[in-house]
Amino acid sequence: MNRVNELIKEYCPDGVPFQKVKDVYTRVKGTPITAGKMKEIACDDGEIRIFAGGKTIIDAHEKDIPKANITRVPAVLVQSRGVIDVVYYDKPFTFKNEMWAYTSEDIVSVKFLYYVLKNSIQTFRDAASGMGSLPQISLKVTEEFMLPVPPLQVQREIVHILDSFTLLTAELTAELTARKKQYNFYRDKLLTFESDIPLLPIKEVVKKSCAGATPAKGNPEYYEDGTIPWIRTQDVRFNEITEVDSFITEKAVEETAAKWIPENCVIVAISGATAGRCAINKIKATTNQHCLNMQIDNEKALYKYVYYCICSKQDELISKKQGARGDLNSSLILGTKIPVPKLEIQKKIVHVLDNFESICSDLNIGLPAEIEARQKQYEYYRDLLLTFAEKGNTILTDRQTDRQTELSAIKLIQYVFGYVTLPMGSLFDFRNGLSKGKDFFGSGIPFIRYTDVYNNRFLKREDITALVECTPTEIEKLGVHRGDVFFTRTSETAEDVGWSSVMLDDIGDCVFNGFAIKATPKTNYLLPEYCAFCFATEDFRKYVTSHCAFTTRASLTGKAIAEYQLAIPSIKKQQETVNVLNKFHSLCNDLSAGLPAEIEARQKQYEYYRDKLLSFKKLPK
Template sequence: MSKLEQLINELCPEGVEYIRLKECTEMKRGTSATKKTLSEGQIPVISGGKEPAFYCDTANRYGETITIAGSGAGAGYVQYWNEPIFVNDAFSIKGSKNLNTRYIYHYLLNIQEKIYDTKKGGGVPHVHISSIENFLVPTPPLPVQEEIVRILDKFTELTAELTAELTAELTARKQQYEYYRDDWLSKNTNKKSLKQIALSSRSGGTPLKSNKDYYENGTIPWLRTQEVVFNKINKTDCFITELAVQETSAKWIPANCVIVAISGASAGRCAINKIPLTTNQHCLAIEINPEVALYKYVFYCVCNQYDDLIAKKEGARGDLNSSRILGLEIPIPYPEDKEKSLAEQQRIVDILDRFDKLCNDISEGLPAEIEARQKQYEYYRDKLLTFKKKEAAENE
C-alpha cells in the first residue's frame, strides 16, 4: 500500500468534503494598470495571456500565488507563481490554513477546460471570479494534500525532463534531416528552373465575400496561404461553390501540384495538394512534368531553398511573384538519362520521407511519445484529485 493510500485510509476513510472555491481560498481581482502607470522593472505583470504582459518594479502579490488570466485569447489560463508578481487583468487565488496553494493549483489544472468554458463576451473573451468561485473543491486533510502535491510535482518534473530530452532528440533529428536534405539535393550541379520542369502554373482567386452564392453550401475545397506550411494538403478549412469556380479566377488545379505561397508572412512556404482543389490568389500552383521530375522531389527541393525564396521577397508586405518563384533552379540528377534520373529522385524522396515521418507525424515517433507522457500525467492527476464525497457533502 502506498503512503497516499495509507493517509487516506487513516485520515479520511469516509470521503472528503467538497467546498466552494470562494469559501476555502482567498480570491482577489487584479489592479488595473498599464506600462504608463507602472515603472519598468523585473516583476512579471500578469494580464490576459500565458506570458507576462510586461515587467514592472512593483508587486501586489507575494509568495505562493495562483493566477487566472482575465481576458483575451488566454483568458482562463492557470499559472502558479512563487515570486513577487503584479496581478493586472487577471485574478489571484491563495490557499488557506487548511488548503495547500499548490494543491489548489493542481486541482485547477485538472479542470482547466472547465474554466475555459466559462468565457464570456462577444468581442474579447473574459473569465470572471464569479464564473468559477462556486466550483466545488475536494478538501482532504493537509497531509493528504501534501502527499498529492509531492507526487504530482515529481510527475511534472519527470514529464518535463522527458519532454525536454525527447524535444532535444526531435530537434537533433530535424537538424539531421535538414543536413542530409541539403547534402543530397546539392550534389547535382545540373539544374533546371521550375518553369522548365512545369507543365503549367497558375494562381487562384478569392470569390467576392459578399456574394453568399459563392460560399453557401460550397463543396469545392478552397486553399488559403495560411494552410500552406511545408505540408501535404488533404483537406481545406474553406469551401466555395461551383458558381464561384465558373465566375471567378478560383479555378480547379489537379492533385500533386507543388503550391508556393506568394504573399505576406507566408510567402515562400510550400505544400503539396493531395486532392484536386482551388486556391486564393496568393498561392502559385505548379504542375510538374512527370517525364522530367517527381513532384515530391521538387517539393523537397523547394523546401530546401526556402531561404533563397525569402531573399527574393519585395515590397512593403514582402511578396513574391510567379516569375521569381518559377525562376528557382532545381537540381536534376542524370539529366541525360530519364529513367536513371527519376530512379535517383525516388531514392532521395524515400529517404527524406522516412525522416519527415519520424519528425512530423504526431501519430508515430517522438512527438507521439511526448504527447503520451503528457496524457499519462493528466490521467494520474485526475485519479489523485478524485475523492469519494462525505455523505454530508452529498446531502447539501
C-alpha cells in the same frame, strides 16, 4: 493509492470538508499594464515575469514596470480571458490586472490548489462559453468554486505524486522538441549538396505554373451549392491538402480566372503573413489568387522533393517579401534556386524525409497524448518511480549528444548518397612516434617499427617482434590500441611515404617508432578493417605524394593527412567491402607469401487514477 488511502484513513476517515476557494486562499491582484508597455520593457535578463492573456509572457526589470504589484510567493494564476487556464509560479511575478491569483502561507496548499483547479479546468472553460467572441470567466467562477480541503499530510502526498509525474511530462515535451529540431537538422543536411549537383531555378523543373482567383463574392452563383474544392492560403500549412471547407461552382470556373489544377502540385502562399508557406494538393482543386500553383515536370524532379526544398527555403523566401503587406510573387519563387540531383537520389531523400515527417506528425498527435497519459498515470507509477524521482533518476533517457546527432546525420547522408565525405582531422588525432637511442632497444615492451607499417596493411600482436624500454609517461602518451592507423612519415622518396597499416588487436602496452604517424580514431565511423584498405587507394596515394615536404628527405605531417577528404560509406557497406577485399587479400598472400513503442490507450487509465486521487468523500454536516 496505497499511501494516500492510509493517510485518509488516519487523518480523515469520515470524509473531508469542501470549502469555497475564497474562504481558503488569499487572492492576489495584478498590475495595470498594456500590451504595448509590455513590449517596450521586455528583456531577456529581467528578474520579474509578467503574464498576459494566452501564452504571452515576458520578463522585465522591476524598475521598468509602472505601478508594479509584484507577487513574491508561490501562487496559482488564473488566466481568465482567451485561453482559460491556471499556472503555478514560484518566482517573483506579476500579471495584467484582468487576471487574478491565489496564494497561501503553505506552499503545499498552493500547489494542491493548482492541481485541483487544473483537474477542473474544463468546468471553468465551460463557464466561459457564450460570453462573447473571446472566452472569459468572471472572478465569481473561481471564488465560489468548492474544493476539497483534506489535511495537509494528504495534500502533501498528492502533490508529491503529481509533481513527480510532471517531471515525466517535462522529459517527454523536451523529447518532442528535440525530435522536431532533429528532423529539421536532417532535412537541411540532406538538402545541402556538393557543387557537382546542379543548382537550378525552380522554374527549370516546373512544367506549368499559375495563380488562382477569387470569384466575385457578390455573385451567389459562384458559391451556392458549389462542389469544386477552392484552396485558400489558410489551407497552405506545410501539409498535404486532402480536404477543404471552401467550394465554388462550375460557373465560377467557366467565368473567372479560378481554374482547375491537377493533384500533386506544389502550392506556395504568396501574400501577407502566410507568404512562403507551401503545401501539396492531394485532390484536384482550384485556388485563390494568393496561391502560386506549380505542376512539377516529373522527368526532372519529384514534386515531393521540390516541396521539401521549398520548405527548407522558407527563410530565404520570407527575406524576399515586398511591399507593406509583405508579399511574394511568382518570379521570386520560380527564380529561387534548389539543388536538383538525379531522380534516384531525390527518391531516397523523399523516402527519408517522409519517414521523419510522419514521425514528427505522429509525435505532434501521439506524444502530447502520451504526455497527457503519463500525467494521468500518477497513482499507478507512484511506488515504482516517485521514490527514484527524489534521487534524480526517475526516468532514463537516451539524450542525443552532438556526436550522436552528427552520427545520425552521417548515416542519413550515406543512405541517400552512398557515402559521406569528411576531413581526416574530424576522424583522427595525429601524433608522431618514439625516438630513442639504440641502447633502449632489445628488451621492454612491443615496439612497432617503420618496416612493420610499410610492409603490412594489417597489424596483429604476433606481427610485433621488436621491443623497447619505455617510461610510464611514454607508454601513456604513445600507447597503441585497436583501430589505430599508422602512416610512414619519412623516407628517401615520396613514393615510400604515407603507407598505412592498422592495428587490429588490443595489444596492451605497446608504442610506435618516430618515423611513423599514429592516427587515433575520434569516432566509430570507420571499421579498422576498412581503414586497412581505404588508405591504399590511388586517390590517397596521389594526395600523399603531392603533399610531401622535401628537405634532405621526403616527409609527411599529421596536419597534411588531417586535411584529406575521406569518402566514408555506411558501416554495412564498409563491412561488405572488407569481406570482398579480404578474400582478395588472402588470395594474394597465399600466392606470394603462403594468404538496430510504446502502447497507446492510457486515457481511461489516467482518468480513473486522477478521479481516485482528487475525489474525496464529503465530511457529513
